[in-house]
Amino acid sequence: MMSDAVTPPGTLPMTLDAVDRRIIRCLLEDATLSNNELAERVGLTAAPLSRRLARLYGAGVIRQAVVVDPAAVGLGLQAFAEVTLNRTAPEVGERFVRAIAAMPEVVECHTVTGDFDFLLKISVKDIADYKRLIWNEFDRLPDIKGLRSTIVFDTPKRSLGTLPDW
Amino acid sequence: MMSDAVTPPGTLPMTLDAVDRRIIRCLLEDATLSNNELAERVGLTAAPLSRRLARLYGAGVIRQAVVVDPAAVGLGLQAFAEVTLNRTAPEVGERFVRAIAAMPEVVECHTVTGDFDFLLKISVKDIADYKRLIWNEFDRLPDIKGLRSTIVFDTPKRSLGTLPDW
DNA sequence: AATGAAATGGGATAGCT
DNA sequence: AGCTATCCCATTTCATT
Numbered sequence: 001m002m003s004d005a006v007t008p009p010g011t012l013p014m015t016l017d018a019v020d021r022r023i024i025r026c027l028l029e030d031a032t033l034s035n036n037e038l039a040e041r042v043g044l045t046a047a048p049l050s051r052r053l054a055r056l057y058g059a060g061v062i063r064q065a066v067v068v069d070p071a072a073v074g075l076g077l078q079a080f081a082e083v084t085l086n087r088t089a090p091e092v093g094e095r096f097v098r099a100i101a102a103m104p105e106v107v108e109c110h111t112v113t114g115d116f117d118f119l120l121k122i123s124v125k126d127i128a129d130y131k132r133l134i135w136n137e138f139d140r141l142p143d144i145k146g147l148r149s150t151i152v153f154d155t156p157k158r159s160l161g162t163l164p165d166w
Numbered sequence: 167m168m169s170d171a172v173t174p175p176g177t178l179p180m181t182l183d184a185v186d187r188r189i190i191r192c193l194l195e196d197a198t199l200s201n202n203e204l205a206e207r208v209g210l211t212a213a214p215l216s217r218r219l220a221r222l223y224g225a226g227v228i229r230q231a232v233v234v235d236p237a238a239v240g241l242g243l244q245a246f247a248e249v250t251l252n253r254t255a256p257e258v259g260e261r262f263v264r265a266i267a268a269m270p271e272v273v274e275c276h277t278v279t280g281d282f283d284f285l286l287k288i289s290v291k292d293i294a295d296y297k298r299l300i301w302n303e304f305d306r307l308p309d310i311k312g313l314r315s316t317i318v319f320d321t322p323k324r325s326l327g328t329l330p331d332w
Numbered sequence: 333a334a335t336g337a338a339a340t341g342g343g344a345t346a347g348c349t
Numbered sequence: 350a351g352c353t354a355t356c357c358c359a360t361t362t363c364a365t366t
Contacts, residue, residue, distance in 0.1 A: 034342090034343065035345090036342095036343070036344090046343080046344070047344090050344060051346095
């Protein structure tokens with residue numbers, strides 16, 4: 001099979017071969033693997049593996065992260081908010097993005113197609129905290145035409161990364 | 167201020183003090199920090215920091231992860247799908263969860279309040295790939311009453327973890 | 333009980349074949 | 350890519366407050 005040349009953001013195009021993909025797969029399954037364990041699993045020795053890893057990290061294909069368990073730090077409630085703006089001018093959207101950038105409760109902000117403009121993912125302590133966020137923070141923002149909240153019960157599936165079926 | 171006792175999933179309750187929180191904050195900002203750098207930033211030496219880290223990882227408060235840049239591996243399209251089921255029996259939902267668990271394109275699945283049952287986050291190559299997923303995979307599933315797609319233009323904010331304003 | 337200093341052990345990486 | 354050697358980093362032990 002051919003290796004597709006792909007372009008990480010802000011970097012040069014990079015070609016991933018089958019070994020690179022196996023490396024990524026293994027790391028997605030277990031990010032705590034040592035280079036020796038990882039090398040063994042992908043059928044390599046430590047040195048070339050180390051070089052490949054450096055390439056992948058350097059090109060921005062993968063990056064290390066530390067994930068916090070929300071409940072463990074007192075964030076018991078997740079929600080999605082569909083936001084519609086009065087888009088009278090181009091800078092309305094940019095102002096909104098700047099505003100939510102300053103709100104730590106807003107964990108993700110996507111601009112989307114459809115009958116709303118932004119889909120936000122929000123992480124707060126509890127329902128009271130969510131009410132405070134909506135009433136005291138969002139309702140202060142200008143140009144918000146509509147906001148629909150969807151509370152998360154639970155999350156039966158979450159995979160930090162995915163790969164096409166190579 | 168008091169340290170709240172919190173309960174990571176499947177583990178014993180754990181108390182996080184101010185130093186723990188600073189550690190977590192620093193790691194969220196930069197997961198590649200060495201223990202020495204991290205120790206310096208939180209005002210500790212390497213030894214006690216190492217112990218605190220072991221505690222945090224052991225209790226499941228934080229965990230290491232490797233994040234893949236979707237575009238870099240050929241996944242150029244993100245979407246959200248709001249799914250409504252014919253919930254005639256309790257096992258309908260469970261069957262659905264099992265089905266989407268086998269679909270690598272479904273990166274997240276949340277059960278939610280509101281006028282749909284599941285919110286899915288989906289990561290695919292392009293629009294053609296998305297059509298294939300919806301038409302060939304989802305439309306084969308029984309009990310799906312409705313599905314509304316929302317395509318992501320871009321993601322102006324994404325923070326892998328958040329902390330309450332301690 | 334938790335910190336800091338020092339030593340030890342292991343893993344990651346660079347040079348070479 | 351593999352082997353080897355080096356170096357750096359993480360961790361453990363111990364003394365200390």
